[in-house]
Amino acid sequence: MVADAGSVVAAVPLPALLVSRDERIVSANEEALALLGRAIEGRHFITALRQPQIIEAVEAAFRDGKPARARYLSNDGRQDTSFLVFARPLTEGTIPGVLVCLEDETHRAHAEQMRRDFVANVSHELKTPLTALIGFIDTLRGPARTDPAAQERFLSIMESEAGRMNRLVSDLLSLSRVEAEERVRPTARVEMRGLVAGVVRAFETLAGDAGVTIETELPPEDIEIIGDTDQLRQVLWNLIENAVKYAGRDATVRVMLTGPGYEAKVRGHGVRLRIADTGPGIDPIHIPRLTERFYRIDTHRSREKGGTGLGLAIVKHIVNRHRGRLFVESTPGQGTEFTVVLPVG
Template sequence: MDGDLLRSVLSGVPLPIVLVDRNERIRRLNPPAIALFGQNMEGRHFLTVLRQPAIIDCLTDTLRRGVVHETRFNQKDHTQETVYRVVCTPVGEGADAGVMASFEDVTSVETAGQMRRDFVANVSHELRTPLTALIGFIETLRGPARNDAAARDRFLGTMEREAQRMNRLVNDLLSLSQVETEERIRPTDLQDVPALVESVCHSLRPLAEDGDIALEILPPDALPMVLGDADQLRQVFTNLIENAMKYGRDGGRVVVRFDTIARDPILAGPAIAICVQDYGPGIDSIHIHRLTERFYRADDHRSQQLGGTGLGLAIVKHILNRHRGRLKIESRLGEGSRFSVLLPQPPRGAGQ
């Protein structure tokens, strides 16, 4: 195959391709490989370009033995690490013998695999504690506390709380799974957001009264409707308002307000904002960027005492992704927290 034809063929391959000749010199790079490794690499010894021991060993062994080998290549920059699956394949014969190294970006696959492993580990950890407690109480009730009525009532109350905790966790896991399944399906119905928030607050008022918390809704000015799933938006507002009452109850007040935004730079267009403000202890800034991670808790002990599963804000994030919206979190220690839901205003005529 002549040089022009070879270069043309390699240019049509979307993966980065590097050809190394029998003298261990780089003979050809296609455009994706040039973007990965830089210009003017042809003619250089591959050791000076591919500097990681794993790929050097892989290429060397393929050149010497003439068999296909596979390895990993990691490319780092200032913001992220990209993982490539590298396949080294012997090509050509005699004077034209060499190795073709192809680089497949498997970062998303590796990341998804790690997320699944972390998710299983977290779920196992979250379930282990209440299950261990239940088993211990059952053994105690069958043994030393068999005839102790006071201990039995106390243990049964604790067992009920632990069982409810597991039930909440399972329900949140099912909800998260459903939300993730629907995340790419855009809502098509117009929703009156203040009416949804009012219905959520009405259902949560008994909880506010039990905690001696003033729950206020500041009447909005004329607010445009948005494209949304009513049930999922209720879930978002329920989660945020309930969290504000639980974790900000020391402030004794939760305020919900509405606003319109002419242009949100992240949503790249006009939006409406629904802000849930509490006046409690606030959240340390080191936690804020991680609050929507699954099972992440700024105060693990307090969250478990209040019945939190660590999944609520992750569910909120996925619902807002489906709605092309976002969650903005602001907090200062001692001054409370503000969680703002930003939803894009629909184009004129949408949902009709």
């Protein structure tokens, strides 16, 4: 009968083990052995399931004859993991006991934490300009009611804060749309050479005002890929805008397009888009987190420049939708280069 119990436990698609009435583990499937240890069979269940909440759930299932549940926390060497544990009494067969199953909910817990962080970040980003607007409105109604110079100054700041909120809402809507479409491959044909040239032309005035020179290196012939024109334009816009804003006066921004040719990163033919600047560069500690939502290297400077902290997150999701790859290389004091590799078809 132990063999029969073992066959049943082995068939469970989750980590599972059977605890007999004498409180010993009589069978465990491969998933449970990998999670809890290879030598748990035959041992008292407390030595394998060491956490008090799980022990209490198993004991409750024995005592009350009813299902019980608990949470099991562990670590797989890379991250904390979380399992929902189900303890169900078995009354049929010659070996009555409790079947214990562990359902991995790490990804669900991680997604929930990301949602909470996102809501907290959005609330914080909106609260700051809203608080400023409310304060200036009170001032304009009170002490500055008859002071035209103060009114002009405060209205200018209010316009800036309202613009910041508008950019934040626009980026949030863009991010939401991009995330919703991320698993849907684009089907239109996009001429990349003309697209890059058009976006660069649109930046001539902004670059001139910032004292930045934009140079382009484009192939002589047109290059077509399968993609979404509006989204690829947004990728270009966000990357070039960041370079122009943060490279600093007298810097140079180079926009380069090469291909098509074989690209190992996309396992096929692709094009390579590179935006490089001669600015101050980025400390390597920041590079792995650059595409996180609301992550900023310098929060104060980013807000001064009108940044929302969402631009590179949008770029990442658009590149993912196109089954491309995004890379960042930077050396402090020597500039930064963003590279986007996109498959041709």
